[in-house]
Amino acid sequence: MVRSQQPEAIPTSPLPTRLSKxxxxxxxxxxxxxxxxxxLLGATLGTYLATRLKDTNxxxxxxxxxxxxxxxxxxxxxxxxxxxxxxxxxxxxTMEQVQAGDMTPKAPVNGFDPDADSLAQTFNTMLAAIDDxxxxxxIQILHAQEQERKRIARELHDETxxxxxxxxxxxxxxxxxxxxxxxxSRIADTRALAHQALRAVRNLSIDLRPSxxxxxxxxxxxxxxxKEYQQKCDIEVDFSATGLKERLxxxxxxxxxxxxxxxxxxxxxxxxxRKARVTLVECDAVITVSIADxxxxxxxxxxxxxxxxxxxxxxxxxxxxxxxxxxxxDIDSEPxxxxxxNVRIPVSRAPRLDDPVALLHPESHVIGL
Numbered sequence: 001m002v003r004s005q006q007p008e009a010i011p012t013s014p015l016p017t018r019l020s021k022x023x024x025x026x027x028x029x030x031x032x033x034x035x036x037x038x039x040l041l042g043a044t045l046g047t048y049l050a051t052r053l054k055d056t057n058x059x060x061x062x063x064x065x066x067x068x069x070x071x072x073x074x075x076x077x078x079x080x081x082x083x084x085x086x087x088x089x090x091x092x093x094t095m096e097q098v099q100a101g102d103m104t105p106k107a108p109v110n111g112f113d114p115d116a117d118s119l120a121q122t123f124n125t126m127l128a129a130i131d132d133x134x135x136x137x138x139i140q141i142l143h144a145q146e147q148e149r150k151r152i153a154r155e156l157h158d159e160t161x162x163x164x165x166x167x168x169x170x171x172x173x174x175x176x177x178x179x180x181x182x183x184x185s186r187i188a189d190t191r192a193l194a195h196q197a198l199r200a201v202r203n204l205s206i207d208l209r210p211s212x213x214x215x216x217x218x219x220x221x222x223x224x225x226x227k228e229y230q231q232k233c234d235i236e237v238d239f240s241a242t243g244l245k246e247r248l249x250x251x252x253x254x255x256x257x258x259x260x261x262x263x264x265x266x267x268x269x270x271x272x273x274r275k276a277r278v279t280l281v282e283c284d285a286v287i288t289v290s291i292a293d294x295x296x297x298x299x300x301x302x303x304x305x306x307x308x309x310x311x312x313x314x315x316x317x318x319x320x321x322x323x324x325x326x327x328x329x330d331i332d333s334e335p336x337x338x339x340x341x342n343v344r345i346p347v348s349r350a351p352r353l354d355d356p357v358a359l360l361h362p363e364s365h366v367i368g369l
Contacts, residue, residue, distance in 0.1 A: 034080050035073070042069040087116035091123065103131060138324055146209065146254055153208040156201050164198040203228075210257075218253040219244060219280075222260060226278065233268040235293075236275045243282035252345060255321040256280070256289055259329075262314040263291040263341050271295025271339060282347065287327075289343040300333040318343075 046065060087110060094107045106127065107120035168191060175187040206228075213221040219241055226237045247253070260278055267273050273295030281288045303315065318341070319329045327345030 030080055030084055031077065034076055038069070038073045038076060042066075042073075045069075084116075087120065091116070091120055094123070098127065103127060103134075135324060138320060142321070142324070143251075149209040150214075153205040153211075156205040156208070157211075160201050161198060161205070164194055164201065167194050168198065213253060213257055214250075217247045218256060221253075221257060222278070222280075225257075225261065226264075229264055229268075233264075235264075235268060235273055237264070238275070238277045240278075241280040244280060245282075248287070248347065252287070252325060252347070255325055256287065256343070256345070259289065259318045259321060259341075259343055260291060262318055266314060267291075267293045267295060267339070271297070273338070285347045287343075287345045287347055289345075290340065291343075292338065292340040294338045297333045297335050297337045297339050299335060300331045300339075304331065 046069075087108060091107045094105050097105050107123045109117045109120045109124075171187055171191045171194060175184050175191065178184050178187065210221045210225065212224055222241075223239065226239050229235070230237055248256070264276065264278075267276050271293050273293035276291065276293040279288075279290040315329075315331065322329045322343055322345060325345050327343060330342045330344075331339070332342070333339035
């Protein structure tokens with residue numbers, strides 16, 4: 001049996017270790033040590049020159065030496081402070097990026113100055129806490145929105161629809177009791193309006209929160225929505241789903257449904273497309289969603305560079321829903337070349353909307369438990 005041999009340890013020189021320890025000194029001691037060396041060197045050479053120079057040029061040489069020592073001291077202090085304060089400079093640049101709204105950068109920790117490193121670590125910890133609080137707040141807002149949508153949809157279905165249905169029955173009975181053709185014609189027109197209002201309320205209720213999403217799951221709700229979408233928007237949609245063997249967590253089904261709904265709504269409003277394709281694939285504990293159309297497209301890089309509140313098209317909402325489930329949204333679009341939106345969401349790490357701790361610490365959440 002052949003065994004792999006471990007390479008022999010190469011003895012390291014103590015110089016890099018000593019140099020790293022020297023560089024890791026606090027800024028105060030660095031400046032103090034550098035100035036002490038400059039003063040010691042200047043005093044030694046100055047004393048030597050004062051005792052050795054006897055001619056008339058000795059004063060000029062001594063003054064030149066003092067000026068040279070002053071210049072050397074300034075240069076050394078400048079270089080030292082520039083090097084030692086570089087972590088603070090980078091920390092200030094990071095703070096400016098965060099102040100501009102970009103929460104992704106982190107303050108560098110290079111080990112050159114313990115005080116600067118401590119400040120950078122504290123700042124990074126504060127950014128992480130702010131990010132966790134922002135995610136928790138976003139989760140609570142989205143959860144509250146969905147609950148309010150569900151409540152309004154239920155009231156529209158149970159109350160408003162029933163009232164309109166009763167009105168239709170009453171109008172039908174009234175129409176049968178009339179003998180005048182004019183009166184029956186007017187009642188028929190009123191019934192048509194009431195029936196149109198009932199259909200509009202029904203569609204609004206389903207758009208707010210389809211009952212199939214809660215009762216049957218994601219795929220039946222999507223099939224129903226796409227069927228209604230094709231009839232209403234006159235856009236052919238090819239829908240396929242593979243690998244989905246069981247229902248996903250409720251918050252993931254809601255997020256995927258809303259992302260597909262928003263994407264197809266944008267296709268109908270802005271793309272002027274004739275065909276669209278929606279694909280769902282579950283593989284290796286990852287849900288991949290693809291929504292593509294053959295419409296007008298848009299300049300995706302330019303739109304994504306804009307602040308999220310100015311992007312429009314619902315892109316910010318789609319990205320936020322995916323990011324809260326530790327997922328990502330990639331948009332590929334060019335003018336006159338259609339649009340493709342790819343969404344990737346991990347299944348095994350998907351938290352519940354009513355459990356912010358599981359979202360912020362997804363490694364503690366296991367699907368199905």
